[in-house]
Amino acid sequence: MDNLGIISKYGYKCVLISGLIFILSWVFDFWFWLFAALFIATLWVYRNPERLPQSEEAKVILSPIDGIVDSIKKCNYNGQSYSQIVIRNRIFDSGVLRAVCDVDELIIKKRSGLNIHSSDSNLNLLSNRVTIMSKKEDIIIRISTSAFSSKIYLENFTHMKSGRRIGFLKDGKVAVLMPLNTRISYSKGDKIKACNVIGYIDE
Incomplete structure (x- = not known):
């Protein structure tokens, strides 16, 4: 499942194209800089930076991506209440x-939509979205695209191992829905890195 290269495999095509254009501009002395x-x-x-989980405790929830904490609130999904933290990835x-x-057993749902700027309040309603749900644990991950990202890249997986790479999002938002008894470690506006601890589930 892991992609261990310096560059994410989802960017190989873009890097190759920009590299070829750079070489041609150098050869023909055309807008080189x-x-x-x-x-x-x-x-x-x-x-594709290497990250290690900040904690490996069973009741710990890690950040799924780098970015800024956009909101923290209580929300409902399928009639059940959750604590939700939204991370805006630029x-x-x-x-x-x-x-x-x-997580051992997963349900993955995909929905096509529009590319909307990540600060737009309608992002969650209209954007491309992938929802990853656990059949057993009360954990849900909702990934939404934004203006500079038309696709959410996901590995082919049926279970998740804490901190492992599961995909790539160039620009958008990632919401993590957790049990209400989760103690969240961040506040709105905080910068956050993937694999940092965002919450502890109390017994």
Whole structure:
């Protein structure tokens, strides 16, 4: 499941194209610095940093992606109440998606939609979305695209191992729905990294 290269495998095509354009601009002396900057920016967007879980305790929930905490609130899903934290991933944040905890049985739902700026209040209603649910644990991950991302990349998996790579999101929001007795470790506006502990589920 893991993609261990320096660049995420989901960015190989974009990196190759921008690299070829950069080489051609250097050979023909045509806007060299512009295409050099584009190539470097593409490498940065699709970087694939190594991250280790901040904690391996069974009741810990990890951040699924780098970004900024957009909101923390109580929400309802399928008639059940959850504590929800939403992380806004911007195009220059690392877009590698990671498992928030160990889960054996999963249900994955995909829905096509629009590409909307990630600050838009209608994002969750109209955007492309993937929902990952556990059959046993009360954990739900909802991934929504934004203006610079038309696709959510996911590995082919039926279970998750805490901290492992499960996909890639270039720009968008990731909501993690957890049991109401979860103690959340962050506040709105905080910067966060994938594999940081975002909450502890109380007994």
